[in-house]
Amino acid sequence: MAVLLPSGQIAEPSEQARGWPxxxxxxxxxxxxxxxxxxxxxxxxxLTYTGNLTFTPFGSSHFWHIHEMLFGFAVAIITGFLLTAVQNWSGVPSVKGKPLFALVLIWLSARLLMAFPHLAPNWVIMTLDLAYLPLAAFFLAIPIIKAALWRNLFFIPILLAMSGLNALMYTALYGHLAINFLDISHVMVMMITLVMVIMGGRVFPMFTANGTHTQRVANIPWLDKASIISVLLCVALTLIGDRVAQQFTGSLFLIAGVLNFIRALRWRIWVTFGTALVWPLHASYWALCCGLVLMGAYHFGWLTSISTPIHAITVGGMGLMILAMISRVSLGHTGRMIKASKPMSFAFLLMVVTLLVRLLASLTDTHYSSLILLSAALWAISYALFVIGYGKIVFSARIDGRDG
Structure with missing residues (x-):
C-alpha cells in the first residue's frame, strides 16, 4: 500500500520506512x-597523557589513543559513509536491520574491550577488532557487484588494506616486526588522507554549488588524477620508510600538497564563508594540504617533530571534515533541510580553534600539558554538540516517511 508523504509525493511500498530507525x-x-x-x-x-588520570587500556594508553582514533573512530565514519552512499550509487539496498546491528555490535564490542581489556582475553579483543573491516568490505561489495558498479570497486581493496594495517599494528605491538606501531599508524593516516582526497574531489564541488547556489566548478581530470596518485605514492613511501632517501620522500609530499592546494583553490573557498555546512569541508581540505606540505618539510629536516604534520591532517583534515560530513549527510539522508544549526556552526568554529591549539602545542614546550588539555576539551565540546543535536535525528524515522 502506497503512503502519501508530507511533500505530497507517493512513497512506493519498497520505499516505506520499516524496522528500528x-x-x-x-x-x-x-x-x-x-x-x-x-x-x-x-x-x-x-587526562591520562598529562598525568591527571590512571587509565590502562589495551596495549598502553599511547597505543590505544593512536589505534582507536584511526581504526575505531575514523574507520566507523568512513564505513558508515560508504555503506550509506553505495545505496545511492547502485540503487541496490545496503546493509540494514539485523545484519547492520551485528556489524555495529562488533565495532562497539571492540571499542569497549580495547578500553577495558581485563574483560576478555587479548585474542578475543583482537579478533573482534580485526573482523570489522573485512565484514564492512563484504557488505559494501554486495551492492557494488550486483549493480556492476566497477568504478567504485576500488573501495574494497582500500578497506582490506586498512584491515591489513590494523593487523600489522598488533603484530608490531608484540614485537614481531622490525618497525613499531607508530610507523604503521602513519601509513594509516595517509590511507585515510587518500580516502579524503578521493571523496573530496567527488562531492565538494557539488556541495559547494548546491549550498552556495553558484555554478559548479568543472573538474580537471589530469589534476584530479595527479592529486590522488601523488597521495597514493605518499602512502607507499610512508610504508617503505627509511629505505628511500628522505629528500625524495619530502619532495613527493611537497608535490602532493601543492597539487591538492591547487585543486582546493579551484573550489573557491571564499564563496562558502556564509554557508556553515560547506566552508568547514573546504577548511578541512586546506588543513589536509597544509599537513602534506608540513610532512614534506619534516622529511627535509625543516621540522623536528612529525607531530605537527600528523595533527594538521588528523585534527584539521580528518576531525573537521568528519564533523562537517556527518552533519550534512545525516540531514540529507533523513529528509531534512541541509542547513546547519547555530550549535553546529559554533562546533565547526571550535574545531578550527582546536586545530590551532593542538598545532601550537606541538610547536612549543611552553604550557604543553595545558594546551593538550585545552585542545581535547574543545574537540570534545565540538563532537558533543553533534551527539546531542543529532541524537533525535538519527534515532527517528525520516521525516518524509521513506525508508533509510
Whole structure:
C-alpha cells in the first residue's frame, strides 16, 4: 500500500520506512556512535597523557589513543559513509536491520574491550577488532557487484588494506616486526588522507554549488588524477620508510600538497564563508594540504617533530571534515533541510580553534600539558554538540516517511 508523504509525493511500498530507525542505514549508528566515541576518548587520553588520570587500556594508553582514533573512530565514519552512499550509487539496498546491528555490535564490542581489556582475553579483543573491516568490505561489495558498479570497486581493496594495517599494528605491538606501531599508524593516516582526497574531489564541488547556489566548478581530470596518485605514492613511501632517501620522500609530499592546494583553490573557498555546512569541508581540505606540505618539510629536516604534520591532517583534515560530513549527510539522508544549526556552526568554529591549539602545542614546550588539555576539551565540546543535536535525528524515522 502506497503512503502519501508530507511533500505530497507517493512513497512506493519498497520505499516505506520499516524496522528500528536507528538501524535503517549505516550512517545512523556509525556516525552517532563514532562521534560519541570521539567525544569521550580524546579527553580520556588527554587526562591520562598529562598525568591527571590512571587509565590502562589495551596495549598502553599511547597505543590505544593512536589505534582507536584511526581504526575505531575514523574507520566507523568512513564505513558508515560508504555503506550509506553505495545505496545511492547502485540503487541496490545496503546493509540494514539485523545484519547492520551485528556489524555495529562488533565495532562497539571492540571499542569497549580495547578500553577495558581485563574483560576478555587479548585474542578475543583482537579478533573482534580485526573482523570489522573485512565484514564492512563484504557488505559494501554486495551492492557494488550486483549493480556492476566497477568504478567504485576500488573501495574494497582500500578497506582490506586498512584491515591489513590494523593487523600489522598488533603484530608490531608484540614485537614481531622490525618497525613499531607508530610507523604503521602513519601509513594509516595517509590511507585515510587518500580516502579524503578521493571523496573530496567527488562531492565538494557539488556541495559547494548546491549550498552556495553558484555554478559548479568543472573538474580537471589530469589534476584530479595527479592529486590522488601523488597521495597514493605518499602512502607507499610512508610504508617503505627509511629505505628511500628522505629528500625524495619530502619532495613527493611537497608535490602532493601543492597539487591538492591547487585543486582546493579551484573550489573557491571564499564563496562558502556564509554557508556553515560547506566552508568547514573546504577548511578541512586546506588543513589536509597544509599537513602534506608540513610532512614534506619534516622529511627535509625543516621540522623536528612529525607531530605537527600528523595533527594538521588528523585534527584539521580528518576531525573537521568528519564533523562537517556527518552533519550534512545525516540531514540529507533523513529528509531534512541541509542547513546547519547555530550549535553546529559554533562546533565547526571550535574545531578550527582546536586545530590551532593542538598545532601550537606541538610547536612549543611552553604550557604543553595545558594546551593538550585545552585542545581535547574543545574537540570534545565540538563532537558533543553533534551527539546531542543529532541524537533525535538519527534515532527517528525520516521525516518524509521513506525508508533509510
Amino acid at each position: 536507528f538501524m535503517r542505514l549505516a550512517f545512523r549508528p556509525l556516525f552517532w556512535l563514532g562521534a560519541l566515541f570521539a567525544m569521550l576518548s580524546i579527553p580520556l587520553w588527554a
